[in-house]
Amino acid sequence: MDETISKSRKIKGAVLKGLIWAAAGIICLIMFCIIALILTRGLSHISVELLTSKPSMLNGTVGILPNILNTLYIILMTLIVVLPIGVGAAVYLNEYAKNKKAVRIIELATETLAGIPSIIYGLVGMLVFVQFCSLGTSLLAGALTLVIMTLPTIIRTTQESLKTVPDSYREGSHALGAGKWHMIRTVVLPSAVDGIITGCILSVGRIVGESAALLFTAGMANEILGFFEAVEPGKAGSTLTVSLYMYAKERGDFDTAFAIAAILLILTLIINLSAKLVAKKLGKRN
Amino acid sequence: MQTLKKSADALEKLMRMIFTVCGFIAVAFVLLITVFLIVSGTPAIGEIGITDFLFGTEWASTAKEPLYGILPFILTSVYGTFGAILIGVPLGILCAVFLTKIAGKKLSAFVSGAVNLMSGIPSVVYGLVGMIVIVPAVREVFGLPDGANLLSAILVLAVMILPSVISVSETAIRAVPKEYEEASLALGATKTETIFKVILPAAKSGILASAVLGIGRAIGEAMAVMMVAGNVANMPGIFKSVRFLTTAVTSEMSYSSGLQRQALFSVALVLFVFIMVINLILNLVVKREKK
Secondary structure, eight states, X not given: OGGGSOHHHHHHHHHHHHHHHHHHHHHHHHHHXXXXXXXXXXXXXXXXXXXXXXXXXXXXXXXXXXXXXHHHXXXXXXXXXXHHHHHHHHHIIIIIOOOHHHHHHHHHHHHHHHHSOHHHHHHHHIIIIIIITOOOSOHHHHHHHHHHHHHHHHHHHHHHHHHTSOHHHXXXXXXXXXXXXXXXXXXXXXXXXXXXXHHHHHHHHHHHHOOHHHHTTTOOOOOOOOHHHHTXXXXXXXXXXXHHHIIIIISOOHHHHHHHHHHHHHHHHHHHHHHHHHHHHHHHHO | OHHHHHHHHHHHHHHHHHHHHHHHHHHHHHHHHHHHHHHHHHHHHHHHOHHHHHHOOOEETTSSSOEXXXXXXXXXXXXXXXXXXXXXXXXXXXXXXXXXXXXXXXXXXXXXXXXXXXXXXXXXXXXXXXXXXXXXXXXHHHTOSOOOSHHHHHHHHHHHHHHHHHHHHHHXXXXXXXXXXXXXXXXXXXHHHHIIIIIHHHTHHHHHHHHHHHXXXXXXXXXXXXXXXBOOOOXXXXXXXXXXXXXXXXXXXXXXXXXXXXXXXXXHHHHHHXXXXXXXXXXXXXXXXXX
């Protein structure tokens, strides 16, 4: 059988196959090198002192506690605002909207939002929230900017899981005399909770990794704030990514930068794994 | 009973209204972004003159007689994106072929995991690795005084667009009907021939979409590029320190004022127009595929 294949065909096939393996190999190698570099240079600089203090000019010490807290605050604030809006939009698209044109416009808008780069969000956030709404450079302005950015993710994942809720559930609920809102509250939303959680996890990943949108909205301050302080307008603060940028680019402190990079890498890993776990659970149930 | 029904009706109406508002908030956000960018981006263009602004080859915003030509930024963004696509797209497509057609289940899951992790890594981390590894490497290999240049930026961008290119082309390849492959194999084509002459052409528009998505990612990236491209407003050259549209905005925003600040908003507007055109192309490509 093999004899019928000419030599040139065989060589060509072997070369192409080699290229495919090489591409996969190169990508794995790049990935491995990035992870190895970050962990070897970063882990050794993570210390209790780094994690539990703020930078001090007087003592010449660095600490990233404010940045960890700011990241958490921004995640919380963003999710609190974006969740109701995003889930509401998905419910509208899936349960209420009858007009096909309206659905198309909304979906087009969501796709457009998903394609806009974060630097544009940063700029518009600065114009709208920092200046126009006069919130000042603040965590609040940063969080509101991220609300616009993460909205498409929440809408898409919620919508996907709403689509998997069988129509018989809805019909059964209607048949028992429930109104539409009652049906959505007691039947549709509880069945779509997995998709909402997936959306949250993906959004958290996006927020943790975001820097360009926060640079001019949330600012670069490194003070330790309580949550209720952090919500106030005018309270600026940098997240882990923004502080990594400042340490690496502005101060040339690569040890701290790599320590933060290692923390971010571990966070990314945790976020990826939990997203996978939820997806698996979802797959099992259907 | 009558009043109960009335209040229930009112609640239904209220909830319908709330959900409708939520639905259209995304549209409102798009309009908000567009309006704010146009309103704050056009005055400077008017003052500088559109040809001087778009085709001026010199950017000297802090000079005594400032010049605001953004051609260097536009060309850098175009060249940088093109370079990243040239490296990243073939690599990504081949990797997608590997994941779908060559690798076994376990190996495929492992590589997919790596790619997923790659897409989650923050851009500043890529920038940091680029600063520490790629910039010195480029300096050593080509014997340059400084390795922070367009080439370094292209290499970093090529890696950064890989995950999106891989995942979109993977989906496209998986969507090709199994019968195509079986028919080709039955006709005596080898596996590699089937992949390159039947499967990839059949997945053409999805693969094209992955490339367009890669272009969007590359042209919009700011922070990683900021850390490796050298950030000088030169006309682009592969070994020159350059400034992209994105980094032009980032680098001067914190200390800018007056016309300079407005010009930065105009740069952002130009970037926004680029992105919108890319989104439009992406939409057309995806729509054609659906048909």
